[in-house]
Amino acid sequence: xxxxxxxxxxxxxxxxxxxxxxxxxxxxxxxxxxxxxxxxxxxxxxxxxxxxxxxxxxxxxxxxxxxxxxxxxxxxxxxxxxxxxxxxxxxxxxxxxxxxxxxxxxxxxxxxxxxxxxxxxxxxxxxxxxxxxxxxxxxxx
Numbered sequence: 001x002x003x004x005x006x007x008x009x010x011x012x013x014x015x016x017x018x019x020x021x022x023x024x025x026x027x028x029x030x031x032x033x034x035x036x037x038x039x040x041x042x043x044x045x046x047x048x049x050x051x052x053x054x055x056x057x058x059x060x061x062x063x064x065x066x067x068x069x070x071x072x073x074x075x076x077x078x079x080x081x082x083x084x085x086x087x088x089x090x091x092x093x094x095x096x097x098x099x100x101x102x103x104x105x106x107x108x109x110x111x112x113x114x115x116x117x118x119x120x121x122x123x124x125x126x127x128x129x130x131x132x133x134x135x136x137x138x139x140x141x
Contacts (some may be wrong), residue, residue, distance in 0.1 A: 012138060018139040 001009075056106070066087050114122045120129045 010135075013135065013137045014139055017137055021139055 064085055067083075068087075110122065111122075111127065114124065115129060120131055122129070
């Protein structure tokens with residue numbers, strides 16, 4: 001790349017950055033207002049639904065357990081049309097070291113933060129560190 005091509009590229013980056021900044025500024029206030037309205041509405045909704053969701057869940061569990069017991073002694077047909085019995089499973093960890101690797105999730109944000117803090121020299125076994133370089137430009141205004 002020639003020096004002229006580099007300078008032209010930097011000027012283009014400044015133009016692009018300036019356009020991005022202008023667009024972001026244009027939408028900043030309406031986005032903030034929309035966010036505030038959404039937060040208010042969802043807060044009110046959550047408050048109003050809380051009681052009913054709790055009661056629904058309690059009824060679903062108690063009636064589900066009762067239906068499971070009743071079905072074990074009959075042919076399995078539903079007693080009320082439109083009602084289905086769902087079975088869900090939960091868990092609690094009793095021995096973390098015994099859990100197979102396929103159930104563990106890699107914390108990519110923690111790895112990236114560690115690499116940033118150590119400038120890529122974290123010494124994390126099992127990963128290959130790559131380094132990229134990205135130019136940034138300041139815009140006027």
